[in-house]
Amino acid sequence: MLNIGRALRNERLAQNKTQREWIKDVPISVSRYSEIENNTIKNGKKADIDSEKLILLLESNNVDVKEFFSNLQYKSTSIEKLSLEISQAFNNGNYKKASEVKRKIFASSNAPLSLKYRAILIVSELKDHMASLDRKTIDEISSYLYKSSDWVKNKEALILFGNSMPRMNSNILKRRMKQIINEYSAINKFPDRVQRRISTICINYIFNAIFIYKIDAYVQESLDLIKKLPANDVYGLKKLVGQYYLDYLKSDQKHMTELKELLRRCGYNSLASRLDFDIAK
Known part of the structure; x- marks a missing residue:
């Protein structure tokens, strides 16, 4: 204990x-x-x-x-130790260590299912942002994580949602995004770490909705949520990207070009190039 x-x-x-x-x-x-x-x-x-x-x-x-x-x-002492080790490996971005701990977790008969799923997500995230996570595993973990409406408050569920968007059924994607929008509509009332996580999900959703799924459901709501973020150095880039997508929806080529040029002048060349790539799609 x-x-x-x-x-x-x-x-x-x-x-x-x-x-x-x-x-x-x-x-x-x-x-x-x-x-x-x-x-x-x-x-x-x-x-x-x-x-x-x-x-x-x-x-x-x-x-x-x-x-x-x-x-x-x-939780036994050994399981507690493994849980802590997998979290630390994730925070340190140490894929090799996370893989080692994952093997220990799956070898333990006392490891709860939630810890096993967390290990899978962490290792997959560190490896390639879940790109190689197979559909069967995604569906299995999704069924577990999304089984209640409280999934919108669960860190692992939010990570899975954010990273599996390109491989998700569009109707499921819209339904889950609606839940997030409803839960975090007053985003500026949440702690900074929550604001960062949810705003990242919104940016990812806007990109996938516009360029992958060709849908407009909850795009404006996601943009409105980003607008509510504090205007500081923590959220500055997200607010700029949000404005860029808003200009794109308005076909405002002039401001789109100005914003990309500003990003390049400030040293954000890769981000500006990514925006070019998005539009090219």
């Missing part, structure tokens, strides 16, 4: 966050939270977190509360 401090640390590292980023929406100091993660004992008493703050911490970081407490009960 895991202790809460260690379980929280695993969740935080899986999201590649610092302690300060992790607790930014919870009334607790970094030093106090560090004691909780490290199970620090002072005056004979172990550092702990009250239930209200714990639930707020989990929800503010989009961690499934029920799954978190369930994991506390059934």
